[in-house]
């Protein structure tokens with residue numbers, strides 16, 4: 277980026293970002309410095325990409341006019357801790373309104389690809405059209421500026437995410453990679469393809485320790501465009517750590533923000549896996565398609581039980597002191613770590629474990645491994661499978677597909693393998709479409725066409741207003757469980773004021789674990805921007821930009837045909853209230869109706885004028 | 892007075908899962924947290940008899956105090 281102001285809020289046009297537009301059909305490309313329209317453009321990520329998407333009327337995700345936008349955030353590649361994010365945006369093949377129009381979507385992941393991409397000198401790639409043949413794109417720095425090339429990718433066809441990355445590593449040194457798996461290649465039948473992002477750990481060890489941009493099928497959109505992988509090749513351009521950023525980084529690791537995600541050996545909480553123990557105290561760990569049974573079944577995948585059998589390595593993306601990854605290895609006879617099995621983050625572990633009746637750590641690891649290597653979003657995959665299992669439990673005489681039921685590992689493994697290979701469009705197109713075919717929609721656990729995360733909907737009415745997936749684009753998932761808020765005022769304030777700020781992380785290039793409760797509108801972020809770019813920004817400027825970006829996303833949903841009635845939860849929640857969950861029941865129709873009325877009363881007036889007119 | 896203390900997740904490491912402990916009357920939750928050396932950044936939820944409570948709340952004889960770690964996305 278090029279800065280000729282210190283005041284990005286008042287003079288955004290004095291900041292230019294480098295964008296390369298690639299016409300995949302002709303192979304032509306055009307790099308330009310684009311002036312920022314507002315602070316959202318300066319911050320980047322979805323704050324910028326959604327403005328590009330809002331300029332287009334897209335009626336189906338798989339069309340040449342739907343771009344795939346790959347960008348970074350302002351602090352990606354900086355010395356600020358967790359500054360490693362890459363964003364993939366486009367109209368989603370998976371998330372759609374009841375009218376059948378695709379929703380704008382982004383997904384994001386860490387790993388080192390985003391850092392390398394930033395260091396090539398490019399801030400954004402816009403892929404237009406569709407390549408006639410499979411290709412991969414190489415982005416590299418050069419004395420003349422960033423260079424982008426498309427290369428034939430026939431040798432990558434049919435490989436897993438990990439295998440593609442390892443194959444490319446042999447050709448490109450000093451590079452990092454983003455790759456789809458077989459699922460993304462089978463985009464017609466898999467709408468939730470993910471993008472795997474390489475980590476240093478993966479490239480050094482050869483183990484499939486990737487991070488993923490999973491949500492909303494951006495890997496499938498990449499597959500539709502016939503782009504199988506991206507290579508970012510650059511020398512290391514990290515700036516020397518200043519005392520100011522160093523102080524922030526120490527605060528991130530040692531202060532309130534991320535201490536609880538640190539490894540247990542360092543006095544932390546042990547990553548997101550710790551949610552199992554906490555939610556189980558309320559019998560709110562999803563079991564068998566989001567129907568907790570009030571028993572101790574979820575405890576079988578508690579860390580304390582898993583570590584008796586396996587070695588758990590706490591690992592991190594390069595340079596990150598948070599170390600939030602829990603990687604499960606075989607335990608060798610001498611007690612050392614054997615072969616790598618899978619990562620145990622809370623979401624994949626629950627949704628490909630307890631929530632499909634799998635309580636054996638080795639089996640859960642195998643399913644996560646398959647999901648990652650075929651390149652699927654573990655949330656959408658797991659929840660669509662749990663829908664199938666729930667249907668089969670209700671219809672034993674006429675089950676769906678192979679008749680799998682909760683806990684039937686062999687048949688579930690077969691479902692995942694077949695879906696990853698593009699052979700099971702019933703699962704590959706997600707729970708909304710499948711439930712509309714069966715006619716039994718009440719227990720399909722999606723909101724607005726996107727499967728929910730591993731937090732019971734009974735505990736989170738805020739799911740309804742999340743603009744890009746349940747827990748990471750609306751931070752209300754702990755409002756009842758953690759904060760004990762069951763009154764309507766707290767929920768209106770949470771959704772419309774405090775908890776929407778979580779999406780700021782998906783603009784600026786930082787992980788949410790940088791400071792998940794406070795968001796990006798903090799002195800820590802202000803200090804980083806001053807130190808890294810000499811930008812003078814206030815926390816109020818940041819909060820306003822994040823709010824505008826969020827509301828633009830909401831306005832874009834309405835323009836894509838969403839009706840107010842779709843801002844709701846799966847009907848089973850109130851049709852069959854679950855008596856086992858030990859929390860106040862707030863998700864009754866009356867509460868939701870009042871919440872809808874009051875939330876829209878706040879949001880709607882502010883949404884006016886946020887989207888450009890389109891023909 | 893006797894208070895039943897329940898610890899969840901990593902709070903059990905080096906401590907206990909559940910124990911009945913004796914405290915002087917008027918003891919508040921904060922004093923128990925300090926006594927058990929539970930680090931503040933890790934503390935997520937306080938329940939007294941299953942109801943969300945705060946660290947300044949006063950415990951009474953027969954209460955069950957449950958301390959839970961923070962949860963953070965996935």
Ligand code: SF4
Nearest residue numbers: 592593596598600787
């Ligand atoms: S918080 Fe976790 S995912 Fe984010 S950069 Fe650090 S180690 Fe990677």
